[in-house]
Amino acid sequence: MSKPGVRLRSIASRIFHPDTMEYVIGPVLADLQLECSARQPSRWRRSWVCLRAYLFFWSAVVAHLWRSLIDGSANRTADDQVAMRRVLINAAAIGAIVTAVLLIPGWFNRLGSAARPPTAFDTDIILALLLIPQATPISIPAGMLFGTLWAVRKPATRSIRRLVLVLGIVCSLFSAGMIGWVIPEANQAYRVVVYQKVLRNSRPPEKGANELSWRELRDRINEASTHGGSPETRLSRLAYHTRIALPATPLIFAMFALILVRRPRPLTSCFLGLLLFVGYYTLMVLSRRVADGTLSPLAVAWMPNLVVLALTLRLGINYRVSSRFGST
Amino acid sequence: MPRSPSVLPPKEALILELLIDAGELYGLELVAQSKRKLKRGTVYVTLGRMEKKRLIKSRLEAPPPQAGGMARRVYSPTADGRRVLAAWNELAKVMGRLNPEFAR
Numbered sequence: 001m002s003k004p005g006v007r008l009r010s011i012a013s014r015i016f017h018p019d020t021m022e023y024v025i026g027p028v029l030a031d032l033q034l035e036c037s038a039r040q041p042s043r044w045r046r047s048w049v050c051l052r053a054y055l056f057f058w059s060a061v062v063a064h065l066w067r068s069l070i071d072g073s074a075n076r077t078a079d080d081q082v083a084m085r086r087v088l089i090n091a092a093a094i095g096a097i098v099t100a101v102l103l104i105p106g107w108f109n110r111l112g113s114a115a116r117p118p119t120a121f122d123t124d125i126i127l128a129l130l131l132i133p134q135a136t137p138i139s140i141p142a143g144m145l146f147g148t149l150w151a152v153r154k155p156a157t158r159s160i161r162r163l164v165l166v167l168g169i170v171c172s173l174f175s176a177g178m179i180g181w182v183i184p185e186a187n188q189a190y191r192v193v194v195y196q197k198v199l200r201n202s203r204p205p206e207k208g209a210n211e212l213s214w215r216e217l218r219d220r221i222n223e224a225s226t227h228g229g230s231p232e233t234r235l236s237r238l239a240y241h242t243r244i245a246l247p248a249t250p251l252i253f254a255m256f257a258l259i260l261v262r263r264p265r266p267l268t269s270c271f272l273g274l275l276l277f278v279g280y281y282t283l284m285v286l287s288r289r290v291a292d293g294t295l296s297p298l299a300v301a302w303m304p305n306l307v308v309l310a311l312t313l314r315l316g317i318n319y320r321v322s323s324r325f326g327s328t
Numbered sequence: 329m330p331r332s333p334s335v336l337p338p339k340e341a342l343i344l345e346l347l348i349d350a351g352e353l354y355g356l357e358l359v360a361q362s363k364r365k366l367k368r369g370t371v372y373v374t375l376g377r378m379e380k381k382r383l384i385k386s387r388l389e390a391p392p393p394q395a396g397g398m399a400r401r402v403y404s405p406t407a408d409g410r411r412v413l414a415a416w417n418e419l420a421k422v423m424g425r426l427n428p429e430f431a432r
Contacts, residue, residue, distance in 0.1 A: 002397075003378070003397055005398070009398070020376075023372070023376040023379060023386075023401075024372045024373060024376050026398060026399075026401065027354075027355050027372050027375075027400065027401040028355075028372055028396050030398040030399060030400040030401070031354070031355060031356050031368075032399070033398055034356075034400070056369050059367075059368070059369025060368075060369050060370070060372055060373065063369050063370040064372075064373050064376075067373050067377070095432040133385060141354045160372070202398070
């Protein structure tokens with residue numbers, strides 16, 4: 001039987017720099033092995049010690065990544081460090097606030113509804129927790145956009161731009177994970193809880209396009225396309241392309257925020273950011289209602305992203321030209 | 329562009345003190361001897377940074393005989409690290425005399 005941490009080491013060695021492996025990952029894994037191999041009085045105690053050792057391993061990885069992100073630029077100044085912390089804190093805070101704001105109406109509707117069947121308090125808590133992933137496709141881009149606009153009050157230096165773009169990529173990857181895997185599972189779990197515990201219906205609901213995993217969704221599209229197109233197939237294809245297009249939003253919003261902070265007045269930048277934010281999601285809803293049926297699902301899913309990207313490029317070129325010729 | 333002034337962060341000063349007292353220590357021993365002032369998750373990142381600054385040095389112990397066993401890293405202070413800590417403590421004393429708030 002191999003020692004604990006051997007597999008982790010082989011995975012980590014493909015991801016991290018050899019120096020990181022030698023000075024951070026290697027020593028942590030050596031400690032992990034020692035702790036897990038040490039003779040413990042009971043099985044529970046041994047399991048607990050190993051679990052703690054694995055948790056410490058991951059916290060060391062996170063600490064290393066965090067430090068690398070903060071130390072990423074050799075030319076950073078004290079002002080840059082303050083701005084970096086503010087971007088991270090503001091993005092997290094605004095994301096959390098937007099998530100809460102999006103959840104509150106549904107929560108109060110459920111509690112205030114006269115027709116609501118009586119449910120246990122723990123069922124209400126489970127339902128609220130299952131709704132949280134639903135808010136992330138809106139709250140993560142909002143955190144990215146307004147967090148950057150609120151924190152960076154003057155034209156960003158190169159290190160700030162790099163940090164914001166790295167943060168945008170990280171948020172996009174996180175979003176992809178949420179939209180691709182977590183949200184469909186949470187959706188289905190929510191429906192099952194509502195059917196079984198609230199409506200007292202023992203038969204679990206059938207999965208829709210938004211509740212299917214990647215593989216199930218692809219299989220359904222492939223199966224339906226052999227039998228010819230139908231509105232349901234179109235809906236499945238739209239859901240599939242949206243899952244690919246929506247995770248790009250945090251990165252695109254980060255790029256837009258970096259363009260907007262060049263404006264002299266921060267409040268105007270925030271107002272323009274708000275307009276873009278509302279416009280993006282309005283366009284997403286409208287494109288589904290109006291263009292669906294005339295445009296391909298691929299075009300419908302990517303249209304809001306492409307519009308914002310085009311706007312970002314246009315504004316970026318404008319600011320670059322005006323700064324080159326000295327006008328304000 | 330001016331950089332922020334160089335200081336010896338409290339955690340690095342603590343690690344240097346512990347290593348000077350003990351001579352050589354593992355990461356986990358440092359955590360145990362710091363009485364919860366150092367965290368297990370972050371101690372190796374701090375140690376790696378201190379090694380880059382040449383305040384400490386490290387060596388690998390022989391790996392355990394069992395298959396897949398990993399070698400542990402042992403840390404010790406460098407002469408530079410000892411001098412930096414001594415200078416930092418001296419500075420703290422002087423600053424403490426000038427402004428008692430600094431000594432707290």
